[in-house]
Amino acid sequence: MRVHFRDVQPGDRLTQDTFTDYGLLVLSKGAVLDDHALSRLHQHQIDYVEIERRAFGGSAVEENALPIQANFRPLYQDAVTGIESIFGKALEEGKVHEEDLKESFQPLVENFKTERDVVSLLLMLNSQDDYTYQHSVQVGMLSYYIARWMGWDEQESVRVGKAGFLHDIGKCRIPDAILNKPGKLNDEEYKEIQNHSRYGYEILESSFDDHVLSLAALQHHERMNGTGYPNRIPGEQIHPVSRIVAVADTYSAMISSRVYQKKRDLLVVLKELHRVSFSELDPEITYTFIRHMIPNFIGKKVELTGGLTGTIIMNHPTDFFHPLIQSDSGFIDLSTDVRYEITQVYV
Structure with missing residues (x-):
């Protein structure tokens, strides 16, 4: 689930790597958000993070309830x-x-x-x-x-x-x-x-x-x-x-x-x-x-030509429109791999 930095609770665990606007890694997937981790998020002006779903009264928070x-x-x-x-x-x-x-x-x-x-x-x-x-x-x-x-x-x-x-x-x-x-x-x-x-x-x-x-x-x-x-x-x-x-x-x-x-x-x-x-x-x-x-596209899910899906994890410093994608089959650098183009971006 996606939550704002201010809504993070101690003990929450990241489900995705967290990057700055410039594509630098701040915290890795699986990191437990303690006081030190929260300080890093604040220092790097990270607004939103992806965390494991929390259960309230036996029911899980919907992943799309942003x-x-x-x-x-x-x-x-x-x-x-x-x-x-x-x-x-x-x-x-x-x-x-x-x-x-x-x-x-x-x-x-x-x-x-x-x-x-x-x-x-x-x-x-x-x-x-x-x-x-x-x-x-x-x-x-x-x-x-x-x-x-x-x-x-x-x-x-x-x-x-x-x-x-x-x-x-x-x-x-x-x-x-x-x-x-x-x-x-x-x-x-x-x-x-x-x-x-x-x-x-x-x-x-x-x-x-x-x-x-x-x-x-x-x-x-x-x-x-x-x-x-x-x-x-x-x-x-x-x-x-x-x-x-x-x-x-x-x-x-x-x-x-x-x-x-x-x-x-x-x-x-x-x-x-x-x-x-x-x-x-x-x-x-x-x-x-x-x-x-x-930078707002980092962390967004994308569909590529051919139906392949993945997540934008880093922007190219000189080629804004061909970022680095992480898919189930590995990393795809759109700035060098001409086989693929982004066809759709999702929340």
């Missing part, structure tokens, strides 16, 4: 419901109310401060239901984390998170028949979809004194090479907050399951994100995002 599921899922669902309500009011009234934003987004922020395993959150929360609203919550979450990873202070990071949370508010004016169309959009429909950036700008300009929120809605589809929309402006004219939201928006959209798109694996999409950072997305922001996401 702390993040118990603590975060209700907050996430409340935020999805909250952003749906915000969309509805924005369509009716043409504005977003500060109290509605605070009520929906602030409880998530409090959890963001303690939860560092972003990959597990995304794996747990990503489903096809209510794509537009889930996407808004995910982009708000990722925008906050990216700002923190960029070294921005807490207040500014929360502001960026709010910008991500509201970036698609203009879609409230787009007909559902276009938003949820399973087939390819025609030229007129695609043009209307693009209008959501301008709609969002208008709504947020009439809602808040903070122009940055409006700019993020307007510019999150602009691209560094000037090929984006609605104004095809080059990178130096795109606000830094808009650039962060663009990275979060692109990643969330690429990993999400929709009526016209199958869910894509988180690690595979990071590789694609890296590719587009050379032309479309801010390279510094994208690299910061990738560099901080990659």
Whole structure:
């Protein structure tokens, strides 16, 4: 079972090797967690460990009952419901109310401060239901984390998170028949979809004194090479907050399951994100995002081409997307063994 460092009890025994974010071994499988072991976990900033299941009253704790599921899922669902309500009011009234934003987004922020395993959150929360609203919550979450990873202070990071949370508010004016169309959009429909950036700008300009929120809605589809929309402006004219939201928006959209798109694996999409950072997305922001996401994959179970399964145990220092895998048949170094590729990552 997977538990947070603070929930470890003396005498718990590890069922997996525990590594730092950089792949260095901290404690080996089978280690008993005494005061010295707990001190090592704290010293190396290890958030979660895998331990043997404990029995309470004759029944074992379910292996899938992860702390993040118990603590975060209700907050996430409340935020999805909250952003749906915000969309509805924005369509009716043409504005977003500060109290509605605070009520929906602030409880998530409090959890963001303690939860560092972003990959597990995304794996747990990503489903096809209510794509537009889930996407808004995910982009708000990722925008906050990216700002923190960029070294921005807490207040500014929360502001960026709010910008991500509201970036698609203009879609409230787009007909559902276009938003949820399973087939390819025609030229007129695609043009209307693009209008959501301008709609969002208008709504947020009439809602808040903070122009940055409006700019993020307007510019999150602009691209560094000037090929984006609605104004095809080059990178130096795109606000830094808009650039962060663009990275979060692109990643969330690429990993999400929709009526016209199958869910894509988180690690595979990071590789694609890296590719587009050379032309479309801010390279510094994208690299910061990738560099901080990659360590979260250590300890995750994976499926490889051919159906082989294993666990990521170490990241390659210069090749983020081809880690070292431990399978039942031994170790597989994806940076040198070209027979295999990761097809799916699990919690």
